[in-house]
Amino acid sequence: MASVSLSKITKSFGGHEVLHGIDLEIGMGEFIVFVGPSGCGKSTMLRVIAGLEEITSGTLTIDGEVANGVPPGERGIAMVFQSYALYPHMTVYDNMAFGLKVSGMAKPEIDRRVRKAAEMLELTPYLDRLPRSLSGGQRQRVAIGRAVTRDPKVFLFDEPLSNLDAALRVATRLEIADLNAAMPDTTMIYVTHDQVEAMTLADRIVVFNEGRIEQVGRPLDLYERPRNLFVARFIGSPKMNVVKGEAATVYQAAMIGIRPEHLAVSAHEGLWPGKVKAIEHLGSDTFLHVEAAFADEPLIVRGRSDVPLRQGDTVHLTPEVGKIHRFNEDGVAFI
Amino acid sequence: MAANALPAGFSSPPAPVRRRRHKPDWLVAYAFLAPAAAVFAALIAYPLADGISTAFTDRAVAQSGHWVGLANFAALFSDQIFLHAAWNSLLLTVSTVAVKLVLGLTFAVLLSQKMPMRGLIRALAFLPWAVPGMIAALSWKWIFDEQSGVLQYLVLQLGLSDHPIYWLSDPNIAMVSVAVAMIWQGLPFFTMMFLAALASIPSDLHEAAAIDGAGMVRRFFAITLPQMRGVIAVTVMLSAIWTFNSFEMVFVLTGGGPANRTHILPTLAYQYGIGESHLGLGSAVIVSVIPVFIILIVLLTGRMLRRDEA
Numbered sequence: 001m002a003s004v005s006l007s008k009i010t011k012s013f014g015g016h017e018v019l020h021g022i023d024l025e026i027g028m029g030e031f032i033v034f035v036g037p038s039g040c041g042k043s044t045m046l047r048v049i050a051g052l053e054e055i056t057s058g059t060l061t062i063d064g065e066v067a068n069g070v071p072p073g074e075r076g077i078a079m080v081f082q083s084y085a086l087y088p089h090m091t092v093y094d095n096m097a098f099g100l101k102v103s104g105m106a107k108p109e110i111d112r113r114v115r116k117a118a119e120m121l122e123l124t125p126y127l128d129r130l131p132r133s134l135s136g137g138q139r140q141r142v143a144i145g146r147a148v149t150r151d152p153k154v155f156l157f158d159e160p161l162s163n164l165d166a167a168l169r170v171a172t173r174l175e176i177a178d179l180n181a182a183m184p185d186t187t188m189i190y191v192t193h194d195q196v197e198a199m200t201l202a203d204r205i206v207v208f209n210e211g212r213i214e215q216v217g218r219p220l221d222l223y224e225r226p227r228n229l230f231v232a233r234f235i236g237s238p239k240m241n242v243v244k245g246e247a248a249t250v251y252q253a254a255m256i257g258i259r260p261e262h263l264a265v266s267a268h269e270g271l272w273p274g275k276v277k278a279i280e281h282l283g284s285d286t287f288l289h290v291e292a293a294f295a296d297e298p299l300i301v302r303g304r305s306d307v308p309l310r311q312g313d314t315v316h317l318t319p320e321v322g323k324i325h326r327f328n329e330d331g332v333a334f335i
Numbered sequence: 336m337a338a339n340a341l342p343a344g345f346s347s348p349p350a351p352v353r354r355r356r357h358k359p360d361w362l363v364a365y366a367f368l369a370p371a372a373a374v375f376a377a378l379i380a381y382p383l384a385d386g387i388s389t390a391f392t393d394r395a396v397a398q399s400g401h402w403v404g405l406a407n408f409a410a411l412f413s414d415q416i417f418l419h420a421a422w423n424s425l426l427l428t429v430s431t432v433a434v435k436l437v438l439g440l441t442f443a444v445l446l447s448q449k450m451p452m453r454g455l456i457r458a459l460a461f462l463p464w465a466v467p468g469m470i471a472a473l474s475w476k477w478i479f480d481e482q483s484g485v486l487q488y489l490v491l492q493l494g495l496s497d498h499p500i501y502w503l504s505d506p507n508i509a510m511v512s513v514a515v516a517m518i519w520q521g522l523p524f525f526t527m528m529f530l531a532a533l534a535s536i537p538s539d540l541h542e543a544a545a546i547d548g549a550g551m552v553r554r555f556f557a558i559t560l561p562q563m564r565g566v567i568a569v570t571v572m573l574s575a576i577w578t579f580n581s582f583e584m585v586f587v588l589t590g591g592g593p594a595n596r597t598h599i600l601p602t603l604a605y606q607y608g609i610g611e612s613h614l615g616l617g618s619a620v621i622v623s624v625i626p627v628f629i630i631l632i633v634l635l636t637g638r639m640l641r642r643d644e645a
Contacts, residue, residue: 052542073548085543089561098557099547150547 002063002153009058020211031188033198036208046191078147079156084139086131093127099150117145137168157190229331238300247294253326260302262323270316390618407619420598428578431517439525447533464523472587475516506596532566572635
């Protein structure tokens with residue numbers, strides 16, 4: 001268990017700066033998720049914390065000790081890679097034991113830790129197998145087990161579910177949530193571009209954009225009170241509708257944002273008339289894409305599957321009172 | 336009601352679909368294989384069979400010869416020159432391959448590091464591989480020349496020795512000189528293969544090992560070397576076959592001399608077969624080591640075709 005402190009961290013590759021002075025305090029035992037689009041710097045930030053990338057300037061503190069320049073193996077961290085990064089020539093047992101052997105731990109203790117982690121992750125039947133004979137989900141569990149055995153102060157996850165199919169992703173996400181519950185004192189930092197993972201796992205979410213932090217907060221805070229347009233549109237799926245011009249001026253804002261579930265749809269009456277461009281039936285939800293004269297792009301509305309609407313139908317949309325997010329010209333939210 | 340009847344509203348599962356089995360079309364397969372088989376028969380199988388059959392005759396240049404059974408082999412195994420050449424071949428192969436393995440690994444690791452002008456340095460390191468064998472052998476003959484060679488000049492000028500060293504005519508030094516030239520010639524192949532193998536190791540394995548606390552040396556032995564095992568095995572076996580079969584370097588540098596002390600099997604086969612016109616005996620020299628090659632080739636192809644090594 002350890003706190004992690006980032007103070008004015010910058011990282012440059014050649015002359016190109018990719019992290020621009022990151023400040024962040026991560027408390028002991030916290031589950032922090034870094035989210036953001038591809039190339040926003042979230043993975044680089046994680047690799048900086050891991051010691052796989054050198055810090056260009058700023059101070060990284062782990063458990064109260066400055067970690068700048070400390071080799072990765074001496075930071076008390078463990079990392080789960082997107083590609084699993086299992087040692088292909090070692091059995092599952094040896095993969096999980098490798099870090100402990102390197103540390104010079106006694107064999108009986110290594111054996112105890114590996115078997116305990118294997119039991120927790122339901123890997124005991126596979127201990128003698130090589131990684132290539134395991135499924136993707138099992139490999140990811142081995143990667144997690146390898147990290148667990150080391151009993152790290154800080155657990156780092158670099159997009160660990162990206163290589164799994166949709167069903168496995170959900171199952172493994174739940175396993176990671178269970179792992180977090182089983183290790184309440186271990187600080188976990190998790191990188192993903194999937195905001196569903198971020199919303200479901202995080203104590204706090206850190207939204208990255210172009211090498212800067214846009215907002216830090218609890219998942220629902222970010223969803224309900226985004227600080228700016230970027231966060232508003234990044235968090236939530238389907239993303240928030242944004243309307244400019246006269247429709248926004250009515251609310252004394254340059255832009256307004258309304259989430260799909262906060263737009264009421266009616267065939268006969270409502271504030272904003274529009275035409276149904278597309279209908280997506282997802283089973284549990286139905287999403288309408290409605291073209292309105294005042295909006296630059298179709299508005300996405302969570303509709304009801306039992307209301308018979310067809311492509312080309314005229315509908316009327318009404319935003320829910322109190323659920324409208326107002327932004328100024330720079331995309332900053334009015335609080 | 337039958338015991339396996341379904342509740343109302345459920346239908347029975349469909350009967351399994353019977354898959355039609357296709358007969359393998361052997362005739363078409365053989366028709367496609369025929370051109371390659373014909374080329375193989377004409378260019379490889381026939382010369383090989385002729386070479387093997389010659390080993391059991393007393394055939395000479397421009398003479399058909401007669402069947403002599405195992406007489407040529409009996410003569411060889413009581414021939415000290417043959418036994419010495421076999422030993423030299425083995426010694427030269429094992430020693431040069433071992434040195435090339437160690438140096439090749441070292442160079443590959445060095446050349447895989449980021450450094451200025453890496454492309455140029457790599458190109459220079461691979462240059463010996465591009466030089467035709469005979470040209471390389473002649474160049475080394477000049478370097479080792481005991482009267483006007485550059486090596487002799489340097490050794491004497493730098494005071495490393497107060498007397499000329501007979502690089503190619505001293506039987507104790509000649510094999511070492513040959514080995515040096517062969518290592519120079521074969522090293523780029525090892526370096527190239529190992530560089531490619533190093534490049535194919537995912538960087539996240541090293542990163543995972545670094546996070547596991549392994550230092551550079553530990554990472555090399557625990558991650559890098561095991562990941563290169565397949566490539567190392569193939570490289571060593573290919574090089575062993577090529578080195579055992581190599582001819583021009585020994586032929587040009589020493590011709591098997593002095594006093595037949597530096598003969599290897601290919602040069603001895605040439606001397607017996609062409610130099611002394613005993614084609615049967617010359618063929619027997621090579622045929623006698625075919626079993627060794629068969630073992631090496633079986634090991635090599637077994638390794639290359641083993642899918643689980645991929």
